[in-house]
Amino acid sequence: MMDWTDNHYRTLARLISKHAWLYTEMVVAETIVHQKDNLDRFLAFPAEQHPIVLQIGGSNLDNLAKATELANAYSYDEINLNCGCPSGKVAGHGCFGARLMFDPEFVGDAMSAIAANCNVPVSVKCRIGVDDRDSYEELCEFVDKVVSKSPTRHFIIHARKALLSGLSPAENRNVPPLKYEYYFALLRDFPDVQFTLNGGITTIDQVTASIRQGAHRVMVGRAAYNNPWNMLGHVDSEVYGMPTRRSSRRQILESYQVYGDSIMGQYGPSRPNVRQLVKPLLNLFHSEPGNGLWKRKADSTLRHCKTLESFLEETLDAIPNSVLDAPIGKEAYIEEGHFADMDSLLPPRYSSLTNGSCEIPALVTAST
Incomplete structure (x- = not known):
């Protein structure tokens, strides 16, 4: 969410929710490398914003490594590589974002280079596929390759594929159908990997419903920006079981x-x-x-x-x-059936998904 989840928005978000994980807007690796004398403008943040994840974009291994090394001094809680943005400026001319999913070998090398230059966990944000490379088997190949070549053990899965031509970035967030079944199949087929669910989630009740279905974590982007009070105001109590701030x-x-x-x-x-x-x-x-x-x-x-x-x-x-002057109150609604009978949506060969125990969920605020 370039130009959206900047320091100012994140400051507001943290004032509303104490515990939600916050993601930066995507910062291009070359920007970090070439602006190293002015890094505070791009990387500095108030200590109150922890836990916070830096999302970077790029397709040059050397620059990704250098950018990560420079960013490491700012003590982010995680470094994330964007492999999901369908914007022509990124996936087209820039040759990164969602286009990186065509080359899982490179993404594995990139994540290895990123991890070698920081001392925090690393993660990948991606789609379930790109253009006609959208089968569940191909998604598994992507995850497996990245995991085998790097320490990456966390993926944020936007449960839509990206279409790199014919659709605008906004249409890419709505036109390709959501396939939550791919996400839940990944939970079962990669039990040692953490997966965050992203895409189509617009209320806190949908967040808690997905967690009840077994989702490890949930990422909410534009819904948290377009309705921050109602979306973020309930995170601490509904997701983390902590007292809600009584601030007005x-x-x-x-x-x-x-x-x-x-x-x-x-x-x-x-x-x-x-x-x-x-x-x-x-x-x-x-x-x-x-x-x-x-x-x-x-x-x-x-x-x-x-x-x-x-x-x-x-x-x-x-x-x-x-x-x-009204404190945060419960105003969200639940969309009945939004996550109903998820097991029936799985591809036939990946049926019988069971929801076992999972780590404490996190709601995070960034999206492509």
Whole structure:
């Protein structure tokens, strides 16, 4: 989620959820290598964001190794290689992202190089297939090759294939059908590997339903960005069994405003600026009374505001106090049958999936 899950969004996400694993936006290896005198702009993050995973992209072994070595100094909790992005800028001209799934041998070598240059776990984010290379057998070959050639023991599986021509990145998130059966078959056929489920999950109840079906972890991307309060607000209690923060949106915004105004102009006169800092906030009142008016006021106020504090002072009167001061409440819904009878969806030769014990699940916030 380039230009989306940046430091500002992750700061907001961590204010809402203490325990969700956070993923960075994809950072291209060449950017890290060639900007090594300005790395803080791309890699630095507040300590409060732990646990956090750095996602990198690239197709050059030397640059992936160098980038990982430089990033290792920032103490991320995991390094992830993106093998799932279908964007033409990445999979086409860049020759990485989802296109890497065509070459599992290279991905295995890349993960070995990444692991050799960091002291944290490494993982791969991928699709279930690309173009006509979309059989379950081919997905197993990809996983098996990467596992055999590297220490990789964690895969984030977007349960759709990617189509590299004819579909936009947005269409690639909706048009290819979801095949959750591939994910659950991987759980059984690779018992020593951890798999995170991604794709089509838009509510916290779908997260908990998938965990009940045996999913190790669940990744939520755009749903957590487009509705952060309702999506992330229930993670600590529903997924981790921890007490829910009783913070209101007003309190969250007060903390975020202190963060925002303290870093404004940190990397030059316009980096970051008020508009960049406000961007993650625009969905905080999703479906609430006053949301439309607040967005209209935000649009006009951004034209002249110089601080985040002044922006909030000029716009928040559009939101009723009952919304601003209400603590997180259970507002998510369950989509009946969304994960029903998963065993029946498995390919015939991979039937009889059983749901054994699994590690503590994690909800993470990034997606391709």
